[in-house]
Amino acid sequence: MRRAWGLRTYAIIYLVFLYAPILLLPLFAFNDAAIIAFPLTGFSTRWFEQLWTTQALHQALRNSLFIASITAILATLLGTCAARAGTMPSFPGKRGALGFVMLPLVLPEIVIAVALLIVVRQVLDLNLSNWTVIAAHTVICIPFSIAILNGAFQNLDPSFEEAAMDLGETRWGAFRLVTLPLVLPGIISSLLICFIISLDDFVIAQFLTGSNPTMPVYIYGLTRFVDALPLIMALGTILVTISITLLIIAEYFRRRGVARAGFKDTGGFL
Amino acid sequence: MGIFATSPKARAAALVAPPLIYSLLLLAFPLVAIVVISFWTQSGLNLDRTFTTANYREIFSGPIYIWGNANRWGVLPLSIFVSATVTLITVALAYPIAYFVSFVVAPERKSLWLFLITIPFWTSYLIRVFLWKVILGYNGVVNTGLIELGIIQEPLNVLLYNLNSVIITLAHAYAVFAILPIYVALEKIDRSLLEASQDLGENRFTTFLRVTLPLSVPGIVGAVLIVFIPTIGDYVTPELMLGSGGRLMSNVIQTQFLQLNNWPLGAALSIITMLAVGIVSLLFILLNRRWLRGRA
Numbered sequence: 001m002r003r004a005w006g007l008r009t010y011a012i013i014y015l016v017f018l019y020a021p022i023l024l025l026p027l028f029a030f031n032d033a034a035i036i037a038f039p040l041t042g043f044s045t046r047w048f049e050q051l052w053t054t055q056a057l058h059q060a061l062r063n064s065l066f067i068a069s070i071t072a073i074l075a076t077l078l079g080t081c082a083a084r085a086g087t088m089p090s091f092p093g094k095r096g097a098l099g100f101v102m103l104p105l106v107l108p109e110i111v112i113a114v115a116l117l118i119v120v121r122q123v124l125d126l127n128l129s130n131w132t133v134i135a136a137h138t139v140i141c142i143p144f145s146i147a148i149l150n151g152a153f154q155n156l157d158p159s160f161e162e163a164a165m166d167l168g169e170t171r172w173g174a175f176r177l178v179t180l181p182l183v184l185p186g187i188i189s190s191l192l193i194c195f196i197i198s199l200d201d202f203v204i205a206q207f208l209t210g211s212n213p214t215m216p217v218y219i220y221g222l223t224r225f226v227d228a229l230p231l232i233m234a235l236g237t238i239l240v241t242i243s244i245t246l247l248i249i250a251e252y253f254r255r256r257g258v259a260r261a262g263f264k265d266t267g268g269f270l
Numbered sequence: 271m272g273i274f275a276t277s278p279k280a281r282a283a284a285l286v287a288p289p290l291i292y293s294l295l296l297l298a299f300p301l302v303a304i305v306v307i308s309f310w311t312q313s314g315l316n317l318d319r320t321f322t323t324a325n326y327r328e329i330f331s332g333p334i335y336i337w338g339n340a341n342r343w344g345v346l347p348l349s350i351f352v353s354a355t356v357t358l359i360t361v362a363l364a365y366p367i368a369y370f371v372s373f374v375v376a377p378e379r380k381s382l383w384l385f386l387i388t389i390p391f392w393t394s395y396l397i398r399v400f401l402w403k404v405i406l407g408y409n410g411v412v413n414t415g416l417i418e419l420g421i422i423q424e425p426l427n428v429l430l431y432n433l434n435s436v437i438i439t440l441a442h443a444y445a446v447f448a449i450l451p452i453y454v455a456l457e458k459i460d461r462s463l464l465e466a467s468q469d470l471g472e473n474r475f476t477t478f479l480r481v482t483l484p485l486s487v488p489g490i491v492g493a494v495l496i497v498f499i500p501t502i503g504d505y506v507t508p509e510l511m512l513g514s515g516g517r518l519m520s521n522v523i524q525t526q527f528l529q530l531n532n533w534p535l536g537a538a539l540s541i542i543t544m545l546a547v548g549i550v551s552l553l554f555i556l557l558n559r560r561w562l563r564g565r566a
Contacts (some may be wrong), residue, residue, distance in 0.1 A: 004374040011370045014363065018390045018445060021401035024411065028404070036275060074447045088282035097290045103297060106495065108503020108547065110520050111540050114527055115300030118279040118307050120538065122317070139296050171275075193392075202396050202506060207527065216396050223400060223510065235398035251385055 022240055029233040047234035057235070059170040060218035066204075067130050067196040067214060075194045076187060078138070079145025086146075087153045101144045112139060113207035120208070129210040136204045141194040148193060152186025152257050185257030193251035198245055216238075291440050308537035317534065325538035330395060335522070335539070346546060348357040349519035353501040354438040354550075359495050363441065364448035368489070371449075372456035384453070391446040402439040406430045426528075436518075440501050447500075448493040455489025456482070491558050495551055502547050520542050 017235055028207040032044035051057060082101055085094070104112060116136045120126050137215035156179065202216035219235060273280045308325055311318045329335045343351070372385045390398070405411045406429040413425035420564045429435060459482060467477040505520035512518075517525075523543065526536030 004370070007366060007370045007374055010366050014367050015386065017442065020389065021398050021442070022390055022393055024401055024405065024422060025397070069354065078292055081287075082284045082289040085282045085285035088285070089278045091279040094282065094286060097286050101289050101293045101300070101352075103293070103559065106499050108500055108520070108543070110503040110505060110523055111296070111304070111544055112300075114523065114540050115304040116296065116303065117299045117527065118303045122307065123303055124534070135296055139293065142293070196392055198396050199334050200396075203503075216394070217558075219394075219396055220506075229404075232397070232400060236401075239397065240393045244389060247389060247392050255381070 006104050009240045025233055025240060026237045028230065029237040031171070031230070034227060034230055035102070042063040047230045048236070050231060050236075051238075054231075057218060060215045063130055063209075063212050064199055064215035067133050067137065068136050068195045071141055072191045072194040074138045075141035075145045075181040076149075076190045079142050079149050079190055079194075080183075080187065081140070082146050083149035083153045085160070086150060087156070098146075098260055102146065104140045105143045109140065109201075109203045110207075112136065115202045116204075118259075126152070127210065128208055130212070133205055133214065136208050137198040137201060140201070141197050143263040144193055144197060145190040148190045149183065149186050152183040156182055184258070185253040189254040192246050192253075196246055199239075200243075224268065287344055304537045304540060307534055308541050310534045312532045312534050315531075326533045326542075328535065329538060329542055335542070337499070345517060345519050345522055346542065349502055349543075350546060350550060351505070352436060352518060353498050356437050356501050357494055357498040359437060360441045360444050360448045360497050361452075361490060364445055364471075364493065365490070368449050368452035370454055372453055384450075387449055388446050391443075395443065396506060398443060399439055399510055402435065402442065403430065403510055406435050406438070431512060433512075436507055439507050439511055440504065443504075444497045444501060447496045451492035451496060452486060452489040455486045455492070459485045487558060491555065494554060498549055498554075499551065502543060 001230075010261045022162065027040065029047060030043055031040045032042040032046070033040070082098055086098060111138065116132070120128065120132050126132070126158065160178050160182070169177060202214065202220060205214045205217050206220070213221065219232060222232055230241045274284060281375050305318070309321050309323065311320075311324055334345060336346050342348075342481040367387070371380055371387075375383050403410075407413070408425050408427070408430065410429070412429060413422075416422045417425065446480055463481055464477055465487070467481045468474070471482065503520050505518070505524050508521050509524075519539070520543075523536050526532050526539060
């Protein structure tokens with residue numbers, strides 16, 4: 001173990017590379033200057049105050065939160081069905097069906113966005129709205145939900161549920177009283193991860209958003225204005241703080257789920 | 271409900287149905303639609319619905335998309351080159367980290383390390399790309415830092431608005447995708463094989479080359495595919511990092527749909543891109559068949 005100092009040094013440099021952008025974010029967000037460059041000129045919260053009074057931003061934030069909440073619930077519901085089915089006896093075509101549901105993981109996001117845009121506008125002739133974004137986000141979130149929930153369901157001993165049914169519970173009662181509490185941490189962590197994916201997605205949102213942009217689309221619009229740069233930094237600081245908080249909660253529940261099912265923690269969401 | 275009470279297979283099928291139907295409606299059907307529309311043409315504001323291969327002829331005959339000319343590459347080969355380079359660099363940088371977490375870090379601290387590695391990945395992608403622009407820009411962090419230190423006098427121009435900046439940004443964005451599959455493959459390796467190899471006279475380095483590396487190939491293949499495929503579809507990074515000059519395949523598609531309003535051509539370009547990505551990925555899997563088969 002002692003001899004791996006070379007790898008250890010490399011790992012630390014790599015972490016610095018990974019974290020460099022995030023660590024710079026608050027530096028510029030709290031910097032007084034309108035130009036994003038060193039040296040820093042002084043502490044200021046004026047960019048945050050400006051965010052507080054920008055109405056268009058608040059509307060974008062409300063849209064994003066709405067879309068992300070509905071997406072998280074839909075994707076987790078569908079993901080739960082698939083993950084649960086994954087642990088049950090196989091029937092012809094089950095592997096293919098579950099594989100197809102995972103397909104968005106290996107499709108370029110722009111292709112999904114473009115394909116859905118064609119269906120919504122040309123085939124169905126509907127207007128773009130928050131719901132078209134929700135429909136598309138659910139497609140890309142389902143595979144992540146399944147990946148997280150697979151862990152929860154596969155760790156589960158099927159004899160628990162059988163025991164409950166032998167003791168007189170209905171199938172649904174056994175699921176609700178025995179299985180659901182055991183996989184609940186996985187469900188919560190799936191909800192949070194889908195929420196974050198939807199909140200962060202730009203490509204699909206840009207294609208399918210209606211007249212009210214989502215948060216990333218709004219930020220992207222801001223990047224064209226040089227004087228809006230510190231605002232983006234301040235906004236980014238808030239978003240990163242929220243994401244990291246949600247992640248820590250999600251990781252807490254995931255670990256509790258693993259511990260509850262009595263299995264060794266192998267780490268990681270994916 | 272009779273069949274659901276007696277047959278667990280029927281229950282499994284009933285559970286698969288909702289996600290499958292959702293995916294068929296919102297994924298399979300749109301993919302069919304994109305193929306159909308690529309054989310139509312745009313005439314003014316309307317679509318001409320007569321079947322034609324005009325879009326594909328335009329893509330394959332002109333110099334822009336495939337063939338390029340003496341001065342510049344076609345957009346598709348350039349995009350594949352950029353994605354392949356990003357993939358190579360990302361996976362090469364990621365392997366030692368995956369190796370470190372799997373072989374060096376104590377078991378009880380592994381999930382902490384994985385968590386630390388995944389955090390940056392979950393923070394706003396757009397903001398991260400944008401920050402690389404700040405870091406690499408003319409008045410950016412790297413340039414001002416190097417001038418402060420007296421290493422350079424004038425800011426370097428080579429950092430931003432060229433393919434290097436695209437490659438750096440994408441290598442950062444997709445790091446986690448590369449690390450996790452390799453880590454999973456390394457974790458599966460039976461540690462007694464390494465001891466056996468050293469007992470049989472290999473040193474640590476040759477053990478790595480002849481045992482660890484070949485056994486981790488499935489993870490490397492997974493990492494390569496999971497980085498290569500989405501990077502082709504990424505248009506935010508080229509858009510922000512290349513400025514107005516260079517365009518990659520995803521930018522061209524985005525422009526056809528959102529600005530030039532030529533959806534059939536955009537659809538045909540998407541299909542060509544998907545096919546190219548698919549062919550390159552399959553070739554890569556075939557080349558590594560030998561290593562993958564042993565694990566199956």
